[in-house]
Amino acid sequence: MKIDTRNPNLKSTISAILCIFLSVMSFSSLASEGTFLHVSFDPTRELYEEINKAFLKEWKSKKGNDFAIQQSHGGSGKQARAVIDGLDADVVSLALSYDIDSISTKSGLIEANWQKKLPNNSVPYYSTIVFLVRKSNPKKIKDWDDIVKPGVAIITPNPKTSGGARWNYLAAYGFAKRKYKSDEKATEFVKALFKNTSVLDTGARGSTTTFVQRGIGDVLITWENEAKLSLDEEKRSGKNTLEVVYPSESIKAETPVAVVTKTAKEKGNLEKATAYLEFLYTKEGQSIIAKHFFRPTDAAVTKSSAKEFPNIKLFSLSDLGETWESAQKKHFADAGVFDAIYKTP
């Protein structure tokens, strides 16, 4: 049949059909099958690009077939919400176990006992919270006590919007609580800390930019891997304006991983997903992790990369007598300690 495109009737019918067809297409492509999706938080992009390459190589030599891994990165809380709302993730690796717990309780896609499924409470690597200061440390910042003194300008992201910033906050709180042995003193301490803070960026990378590029503040409270990355970046561009300071004590920022069991099962990816996360615990996976400035959990790799990761005293959330749920409720939820800090002048 010859299609007469001059016939306006037919033309509009065709375009209408095309419109509907296109919209149906775009809806159905959302329900993607045969893909493998890893949903992670922001600073792990480069790490997982390398992990994926190494893992796929190993998978191919073992199983003989190939597949592609898609990565999605963003703020930890935002990523968790996306998974709850239906993003087809096979595995997640987030900044706090609270976010994975939320996926588990709010959507049931992950079992409640997910943390027991992999070694070391499903934490293949961790990091800690350190200070980044200007070269030769003009404000003489050595420890947490020094940054809450009047006249020191602190840069840290907003714990309300950034999962990573909650670790910063809890590191300061935990230090004070362990030193002064009182919740009240610890609250006073974080209050003084935020009094010295003039910019609360929404994410960790934003804070790094504010401190490094804009030259604002005397000290940046940041993750060790982020601090080392900044130094690395400076080294590459031939600058030398920053210094890392390790406080006497800091928090063990544990970043867990989990298989999104229900989704992975539906997509037929359960075996791949499990093998993928187990790969993180292998010697090869752990060395890649160390290369990207996250602290490995494997004893041998820890030993060989000891130069990169100075030995500082680390306390964990449970050492503070908290779980993520209780910490979230007490500090960051509405009318929690963080809100109270800004309520009274």
Add this chain to the structure above:
Amino acid sequence: MLIETRPYKKLHFGISLGLTVFYSSAVVVIPLLGLFFHSLGIGVSGILEVFADERIRSALFLSFSVGFISAIINLFVGFLFAWVLVRYNFPFKKLLDTLIDLPFTLPTAVAGIALTTIYSQNGIIGSYFEPWGIKIAYTPIGIVIALVFIGFPFVVRTVQPVIEELPKELEESARCLGATPFQTFYKVLLPELWPSLLAGTGMAFARSIGEYGSVVFISGNIPGKTEILPLLIVTKLEQYEYQKATSIALVMLLTSFVFMFLINLLQERASKKLS
């Protein structure tokens, strides 16, 4: 003989109307209704309770006041731009005309980061203000600048065609009858331009209230001082408090709607006066 003025048939109307309704409901109406019902889950008292929080009230005040200030600035700046673009010829005019649309196409986060770089204390412009003790980035002044940036194309693009349409004779006869340039502008031109100026300013204002991307970078986000409403929505979402988030959104929406409605009324009155 039958003269067909417009060669469209009823069938076309049916299809186009159908598609319009389908898309507008899928994209606008259903999501907005969803928002409405989602926040109603906590009830009217729950919504009011959200706004009992001092932090939210100060953010509400900040968002609307900086939105208002930036809209007023845009009214003048946008009008000036439109006037210059229509009435004068100069080199690179076409280029400037194109540049005006940039805030529409640029991701607002990029604008926010660029503006912060320029206006922070070691930036190209900010460093000149620093010795005077004036901080621009990380203060409400910075927020206003970001909002002026994202809002001014609205005013330019709504006023520009109206200025183009103004008959030359209008001004010429006013001048012939002895009006001064100011009188000509104030008594003859402005009444014609008012409706479009109002419309453009209203749009710029509404856009400012909801702006998130550029503002979070330049504002510093200090609770009670430089924290805007959209940030609080994100904060609530981060805590999985969907209902509180949607109720803030709902109140923002309703308030903006009332403002737009008032502006439309004013605009209608202004146009009626003209005819």
